[in-house]
Amino acid sequence: MNPEFIKTICPYCGTGCGLIIKVEDGVAVATYPDREHPVSRGSLCIKGWSAHEFINHPDRLTDPLLRKGDTFQKIPWDEAIPMAALKLRETAAKYGGDAIGGLSSAKCTNEENYLFQKLIRMAFKTNNVDHCARLCHAPTTVAMVQALGSGAMTNSISDLAGAECIFVIGSNAAESHPIIMGEIYKAADKGATIIAVDPRETAVTRNAKIHLRINPGTDIPLLCGMMRHIIDEGLHNENFIRARMEGFEDLNEFLHLWPVKRAAEECGINEEIIRNVAEIYAKVKESAIIYCMGITQHACGTANVLAICDLAMLCGHVGTEHSGIYPLRGQNNVQGACDMGALPNVYPGYQSVSDSEIQNKFQNAWGDTLSNKPGLTVTEIIGLAGKDIRAAYIMAENPALSDPDTNHVLESLKAFDFLIVQDIFLTETAKFAHLVFPSSCFAEKSGTFTNTERRFQLLRKTVAPPGNAKEDFEILCLLGNALGLDFSYKNPSEVMDEIASLAPAYGGISFDRLEREGLQWPCPDLEHPGTRYLHKDRFTRGKGLFVVPEHTPPKELPDEDYPYYLSTGRMFAHYHTGTMTRRSSFLNREVEEAYAEINPEDAALLDVKDGEKIKITTRRGSIITNARITKRVSKGCIFAPFHFAEARANMLTNPALDPRSKIPEFKVCAADVRKESQDG
Ligand code: SF4
Numbered sequence: 001m002n003p004e005f006i007k008t009i010c011p012y013c014g015t016g017c018g019l020i021i022k023v024e025d026g027v028a029v030a031t032y033p034d035r036e037h038p039v040s041r042g043s044l045c046i047k048g049w050s051a052h053e054f055i056n057h058p059d060r061l062t063d064p065l066l067r068k069g070d071t072f073q074k075i076p077w078d079e080a081i082p083m084a085a086l087k088l089r090e091t092a093a094k095y096g097g098d099a100i101g102g103l104s105s106a107k108c109t110n111e112e113n114y115l116f117q118k119l120i121r122m123a124f125k126t127n128n129v130d131h132c133a134r135l136c137h138a139p140t141t142v143a144m145v146q147a148l149g150s151g152a153m154t155n156s157i158s159d160l161a162g163a164e165c166i167f168v169i170g171s172n173a174a175e176s177h178p179i180i181m182g183e184i185y186k187a188a189d190k191g192a193t194i195i196a197v198d199p200r201e202t203a204v205t206r207n208a209k210i211h212l213r214i215n216p217g218t219d220i221p222l223l224c225g226m227m228r229h230i231i232d233e234g235l236h237n238e239n240f241i242r243a244r245m246e247g248f249e250d251l252n253e254f255l256h257l258w259p260v261k262r263a264a265e266e267c268g269i270n271e272e273i274i275r276n277v278a279e280i281y282a283k284v285k286e287s288a289i290i291y292c293m294g295i296t297q298h299a300c301g302t303a304n305v306l307a308i309c310d311l312a313m314l315c316g317h318v319g320t321e322h323s324g325i326y327p328l329r330g331q332n333n334v335q336g337a338c339d340m341g342a343l344p345n346v347y348p349g350y351q352s353v354s355d356s357e358i359q360n361k362f363q364n365a366w367g368d369t370l371s372n373k374p375g376l377t378v379t380e381i382i383g384l385a386g387k388d389i390r391a392a393y394i395m396a397e398n399p400a401l402s403d404p405d406t407n408h409v410l411e412s413l414k415a416f417d418f419l420i421v422q423d424i425f426l427t428e429t430a431k432f433a434h435l436v437f438p439s440s441c442f443a444e445k446s447g448t449f450t451n452t453e454r455r456f457q458l459l460r461k462t463v464a465p466p467g468n469a470k471e472d473f474e475i476l477c478l479l480g481n482a483l484g485l486d487f488s489y490k491n492p493s494e495v496m497d498e499i500a501s502l503a504p505a506y507g508g509i510s511f512d513r514l515e516r517e518g519l520q521w522p523c524p525d526l527e528h529p530g531t532r533y534l535h536k537d538r539f540t541r542g543k544g545l546f547v548v549p550e551h552t553p554p555k556e557l558p559d560e561d562y563p564y565y566l567s568t569g570r571m572f573a574h575y576h577t578g579t580m581t582r583r584s585s586f587l588n589r590e591v592e593e594a595y596a597e598i599n600p601e602d603a604a605l606l607d608v609k610d611g612e613k614i615k616i617t618t619r620r621g622s623i624i625t626n627a628r629i630t631k632r633v634s635k636g637c638i639f640a641p642f643h644f645a646e647a648r649a650n651m652l653t654n655p656a657l658d659p660r661s662k663i664p665e666f667k668v669c670a671a672d673v674r675k676e677s678q679d680g
Contacts, residue, residue, distance in 0.1 A: 001025055006462040007034055009449050010048045011107065011442035012575045014329030015039060015157065015179045016451025017048050021443055021462040028052040028443050028463050038518060039157050039451065045178035046590065047575055052443070053584035055463065059425050061438030062467025072426075072436065077468065077478070084393075084435055085482035087418045088123070091391040097124030097371070101381035101389045104131040104342035105396035106331035108472050109447030109459060111495035113333070113340035114348060115476040115487065116395055122368050123483040127353050127375030128389070131342045132397055133334050134378040136293055138661035139301035140327040141338060141350075147309035148318070148325075148534075149541025151350070152335065155288070155324035155533040156453045156520065161186040162322035164284035167277070168196045169219060169308070170294020170667075174203030175572035177292075177328050177452075184290075193284075195277050197222065198294060199567070200597075200639060201632040210277055213634065214267040216565050216668045219295060220551035223307040225263025226278035227314055228255045235282035237316030244539065245313055247546035254548040282315045286322035293330065293569065297666040300552045301658040307549035318544070319535040329452035331576060332442075336450035339506070339521070340499065344375030349503025365502055367486075377662045379403065379655065386415025393420045395472060396439065398579060400428035401642070404653035404664040405620045422475060425579055438469035441580075445471040447492040448514060454521045454531070456506070458514040554668035555656040558636065562618060562670035564602075565637045568649040569667075576643065595626040596640040596649075598673065603629045606675050613676035616640065618652040618669055624676050638671060 003024045010017045018037025022030040031052045035042035064080035065072035075083075092100055102120035104113050113131075120129040133141070141151035148154070160166060160183040173181040181204065188194050188207065196208035197219070205211040214222055230236050231252060241248050264271040281287050289312055295304045308325060317323035329335050341348040351358040359372050381389050382399055403409045413419065413432035421433035424441050444465040448456050465471065470478075473492055480487030489495050493511040500507050508523040508530075519530040534540065558565055572590075575581045582588060596616060598608065608614055610629045615622055616638060625640065633639050640649040654669040 003029075005032070006460050008443065008460045008462060009332070009457050010044070010051055011332050011580065012047045012051070013177055014332060014334055014452035015177050016332065016449060016455060016457055017044055017179055019044065019048060019051055021052055023462050026463055028055045039453070039455070040179050043179055043182060046572060047581060047587065050584045050586040053586060054580040055441055055443050057583040059583060060466045060469070061424060061426060061436065062469055063438060064468075065436040067434045077470070080435060080437065081478045081482050084420050084479060088391055088393070089483065091418060092124050095390050097126040098128060099388065099390040100124045100126060100128060101376060101392045102129040103378060103381065103392065103394040103397045103399070104129060104337055106132050106334035106337045107396045108337070109333065109445065109492065110336040110340050110450060110456070110499065111447045111492035112395070112472045112476060113337045113342045114495055114499050115473065115480065117341045117348075118366065119476060119480045119483070119485065119487070120393070121370055122366055122485055123480070125369065125371045127344050127371055127373060128381060129342055129375060130344050130378045130381065131337045132331065132378065132402060133338050133343070134663060135402060135666070136330045136334060137296055137327055138663045139296045139305045139658060142661045143302045143305035143309060143547075144325070144327070145350070147306060147313070147545050147547055148539050150534055151338070152534070153324070153326050153453050154318055154535060155322070155326065157183055159322050159324065159533060160184060160288055160326070161190070163187050163192050163286050163288040164322070165193045165195065165281055165287040166290060167281050167287065168194065168204055168208065168290045170198065171290050171292035171328055172198070172200075172202040172204055172569065173290060173292070173328060174207070176330070176570045178572065180328060193280050195280065199634060199637060210273065212267070212269055212273060212277065214269055216567060216637070217298060217554040218267040219304050220300065220307050220549050221258060221263040221266035222274065223311050224255055224258035224549065224551070225260045225267075225274045226281070227311055228258050228263070229260050229275050229278040230282045230314060231255065233279070235279065236314045240316030241314070245544045245546060250548055251310060251546040281311070286320060287315065287317045288322065288324050288326060290326040290328060292328045294667060296663060298668065299555050299656045299658050299665040300550075301663045302660040303549040303551065306547045310546050310549060313544045313546065319533070319537070321533060324533060327452070333449040335452055335454065336448070339450055344377055347502070348499055349505050351503070362502065379657065379662060379664060382409055382412045385412035386417070390416065391418040392416050393422075394429060395422045396424075398427045398429045400432070401648060401650060402576065404650055404655040404666055406648050406650045407621045408655070422472065424469070425583070427579055437475050438467070439475060440465040440469055440471045445473065447473065448496065450521075455518040456509050456514060456521065457518040458511065555665055556619070556654050556668070556670045558670045562672045563636070564671045564673055566616065566618060566652060566669050566671035567637065567639050567667050568642045568653055569639065570641060570643070582643070593626055594641070594646055595628045596638050597628050597630050597633045598638055599631060599633050599635045600629050601635045602673070603627060606673060608675045615674045615676045616652060617672045617674070618654070620653070621651040623648060623651055638673060
């Protein structure tokens with residue numbers, strides 16, 4: 001039989017590159033780049049090239065599993081679904097619907113996320129639904145909605161190539177979003193100035209014209225010092241501010257607290273460099289800011305993003321073709337999961353659950369009463385396990401590795417009266433479940449993903465799920481019907497039509513249109529071509545708002561007992577909790593084992609050689625990992641990727657929360673490091 005070549009979308013990062021899967025005799029055997037794709041245009045990173053590898057892995061789940069003591073027993077779907085519905089119903093009857101929590105997934109499609117939040121909201125009359133955006137870009141949503149009215153990337157990825165200055169802060173795009181890094185290189189080739197702000201040395205900082213190696217957690221002092229200098233030099237865009245902004249006086253007043261001298265001292269860099277980058281950013285016509293989790297994963301994450309918005313709006317660098325603010329989304333569909341209302345305070349399209357008009361709209365459409373009380377977040381649902389939350393339904397999320405202070409998370413996962421986990425492998429989280437639903441990966445289903453530039457894209461089914469595993473869409477419909485809801489959807493396209501009817505920004509999206517092209521929201525009607533960049537003549541909220549970004553230092557700083565800064569993050573060969581990439585022989589050949597970066601001077605003091613074992617300890621726990629000696633980290637700093645189950649970096653991280661977005665402070669905590677003796 002001739003092989004088939006089927007176009008679909010990469011399952012890894014939020015760039016959303018186009019893939020072509022080669023299928024032979026019903027098996028996905030290779031991945032190729034899609035030359036016609038509007039974002040990736042024939043390129044893929046190393047993860048994209050190996051996207052087919054985990055699909056056929058022997059560890060794939062093939063049947064529903066029921067816990068029997070310490071082991072699992074295979075059961076048929078016609079036992080598993082009624083049992084799940086009964087247990088959830090009994091829990092809700094005994095403790096109330098607010099005792100149920102649901103974690104939806106940035107790896108699942110828009111339609112699956114829509115059905116998941118609808119199921120939790122309708123069946124249990126609770127808004128306790130959230131997903132891992134809480135752990136990466138919750139501050140983006142909170143801050144950008146407040147300042148601009150829309151919590152999404154303002155421009156398109158391809159717009160970057162036309163920018164004259166690109167200011168990259170808290171993003172290692174070269175490893176976590178390599179295809180977007182390609183656009184940065186293109187801009188640099190055309191003469192753009194690349195400025196990188198990062199306490200670490202990375203491929204981004206090495207390719208930047210200027211690298212500001214600031215102290216960890218001092219982004220606000222830097223951004224405020226830059227803004228103070230821009231105003232003092234009269235480089236702010238007065239016409240833009242007068243016509244389109246509010247709150248300038250308050251911001252200007254506040255910035256008197258941040259003269260460049262004080263900012264430089266706080267950041268540990270030279271005053272002149274702050275003045276220089278402020279002038280470069282402000283003076284050119286089209287400047288773009290890229291940021292990622294180096295900005296958001298702090299206890300002051302929302303204030304960090306507000307400071308970025310302030311800087312961009314101060315210079316009028318929003319609402320034009322090649323300027324803008326680029327939050328780079330981590331997972332493939334984290335934008336879509338947020339858009340679809342897998343959040344505790346909003347329905348699809350960011351419509352507030354507390355607004356009575358919106359509540360009525362959804363009650364009328366779904367034919368049932370709904371709660372107007374905002375629900376709990378990921379960290380609250382896990383933290384209240386066995387107390388306020390008695391049962392949980394987790395779809396394709398892995399909090400056992402992804403959440404901070406994982407020792408505490410593991411205790412919580414044991415504490416649920418009933419836990420259902422739906423996933424493609426028996427993940428570290430699924431091992432705690434009472435009932436496991438085997439589901440399908442990106443290549444085994446149809447639906448849509450929305451990439452980081454707001455682009456809805458069609459995912460095409462290329463192969464069948466293994467054994468008796470089912471598509472998440474089908475599992476949600478079966479469970480919804482078993483819970484007494486009318487989830488008689490024939491296909492994901494029908495779900496998309498329902499989404500379009502309820503969320504105005506997606507009103508013009510349909511599978512028919514997506515067959516021909518991706519569409520960027522807002523796309524309010526079927527004639528609308530989609531929106532390449534936002535806030536052109538008017539901000540989504542009307543006028544843009546300057547908000548004072550109060551600086552709070554990291555909650556834990558090095559001291560006598562824990563003298564190092566520890567930071568965690570991603571690296572190029574692996575992705576998130578490693579569930580998929582660590583089952584790729586190709587990617588494992590690149591990086592097989594956990595490691596932590598340590599500066600040569602620190603290594604010498606500890607008498608540690610490259611590759612030797614070190615023990616990293618924080619107030620939450622310890623891990624033993626391999627030392628990678630490198631000047632990429634400054635003296636006194638350690639960096640550990642979080643993808644490795646055998647050395648869980650998140651066992652060490654600080655669960656202290658940003659009060660507004662409730663993101664934990666993954667990026668900075670205090671640690672001790674010792675050489676691990678050979679005998680342990
Ligand atoms: Fe996939 Fe992201 Fe790599 Fe593109 S850049 S191939 S979307 S992992």
